Amino acid sequence: MDGRTTRQRLAVMRALADCEDFVSAQALHNLLVENGIRVGLTTVYRALRDLEASGGADVVRDDAGERLYRTRPADGHxxxxxxxxxxxxxxxxxxxxxxxxxxxxxxxxxxxxxxxxxxxxxxxxxxxxxxxxxxxxxxxxxxxxxxxxxxxxx
CATH class of the missing domain: 3.30.1490.190 (Ferric-uptake regulator, C-terminal dimerisarion domain)
Structure with a gap:
């Protein structure tokens, strides 16, 4: 993540880590909101993009081309x-x-x-x-x- 690690971005990271499989940004946003965490969808997308860029998340695309995210294990790609x-x-x-x-x-x-x-x-x-x-x-x-x-x- 970049230097602007906020409570919302930390919440995104924790929620992603709790997912067993790949998840979309929208599904992750819905999960956060369901759990009472106020975070914008744009913040979720930015946090996931930063996690991907820093090597903290793996990304695949589903059949429709949507990006799905999963926390990258400590042993790498x-x-x-x-x-x-x-x-x-x-x-x-x-x-x-x-x-x-x-x-x-x-x-x-x-x-x-x-x-x-x-x-x-x-x-x-x-x-x-x-x-x-x-x-x-x-x-x-x-x-x-x-x-x-x-x-x-x-």
């Missing part, structure tokens, strides 16, 4: 497999991707190399049961009627 139906995420072993990116940087002379790898699929819980073809966990894990992600601790 990771890649995730994201369920397209429920949003559940799991880190994947990506050492080979990191090695490949390093080789590309070395062979081209590029510095400060960054990369994005997006892996999506349908988790075993969401795979159709065969009756109506509807993923069983879509309603369980999707944002509730207030837009709050249900995979966050309130």
């Amino acid at each position: 990771r890649h995730y497999l994201l369920c397209r139906a429920c949003g559940r995420s799991r880190p994947v072993d990506s050492a080979i991707v990191e090695e490949w990116a390093g080789r590309i940087a070395a062979s081209t002379g590029y510095a400060a190399m960054e990369h994005t790898v997006e892996l999506t699929g349908i988790c075993t819980t969401c795979q159709p049961s065969g009756e109506e073809g509807e993923p069983p966990c879509r309603l369980e894990r999707a944002p509730d009627t207030q837009g709050r992600a249900r995979n966050c601790v309130s």
Whole structure:
């Protein structure tokens, strides 16, 4: 984060840390408001952008292109497999991707190399049961009627 760490930005950081999976800025804002924390949506977006820039958050995009955020673990940058139906995420072993990116940087002379790898699929819980073809966990894990992600601790 930048030098303007306020109570609201700290609240955003704490709320994000309480989320098990990736979450949108709007869902995080709704969670904060539900918990009585007065913070503007613009502040949430700025705090998340600053967290991403400082290496404190990992970011993926959903099918609609919306940015989703998750606190970056202390051991650094990771890649995730994201369920397209429920949003559940799991880190994947990506050492080979990191090695490949390093080789590309070395062979081209590029510095400060960054990369994005997006892996999506349908988790075993969401795979159709065969009756109506509807993923069983879509309603369980999707944002509730207030837009709050249900995979966050309130």
